């Protein structure tokens with residue numbers, strides 16, 4: 247089986263700052279994987295390297311066996327970022343935002359086909375935003391807006407979906423809707439990688455977890471990965487353990 251994601255010894259430097267340090271991780275299709283680590287541990291850098299938005303100084307990244315750049319161009323990988331302040335200011339409707347997920351499939355003129363419209367309607371339905379389809383994106387709550395961006399990823403039909411903190415600052419309904427959706431997507435054979443600070447929710451949400459501190463400290467069953475001694479290493483509470 248071709249892995250959905252395969253990072254081998256990925257190191258990313260921003261000048262003198264290390265974003266990722268020989269990070270290696272393989273994730274198979276149909277899994278929900280939680281990405282856990284303190285601020286600055288490299289979660290966003292890992293996502294950006296999978297999207298081809300940063301180029302590793304060394305190591306390799308493959309997305310369903312493709313290079314990140316090709317995977318992104320083909321719409322194989324989708325990214326739901328932490329926040330999209332700019333989009334929130336744009337005078338675009340919720341349906342327009344979700345339609346952006348279809349742009350990669352459209353011709354130069356970006357004229358939506360019946361199939362594009364159907365995909366948008368289905369994605370809106372799945373995130374329970376059908377009634378808000380024509381509302382301006384800036385007039386949604388934070389949780390609803392997040393669901394709109396998740397819908398854009400669904401409409402895109404990406405095999406690998408990366409979600410950066412989808413639960414940060416969202417209401418209970420959005421949290422429940424997004425959690426249910428991630429499971430449905432994995433059941434459809436897609437792969438979901440989700441960064442989150444909500445450690446309590448991880449075992450119910452994820453099939454596996456990756457604990458990151460610029461390198462991969464642990465990867466496996468969420469209950470094993472989130473053992474107190476592992477968390478102490480990842481969150482810098484035990485300096486000695488980090489130096490091994």
Ligand SMILES: Nc1ncnc2c1ncn2[C@@H]1O[C@H](COP(=O)(O)OP(=O)(O)OP(=O)(O)O)[C@@H](O)[C@H]1O
Nearest residue numbers: 260263264265283284285286287288289290291292
């Ligand atoms: N564009 C950049 N220029 C310089 N340093 C950067 C840049 N982006 C990230 N870094 C640094 O790389 C390291 C990893 O950052 P990254 O944003 O990947 O962490 P993160 O785990 O996503 O953090 P958070 O939980 O706060 O979002 C940090 O030390 C950060 O300061």
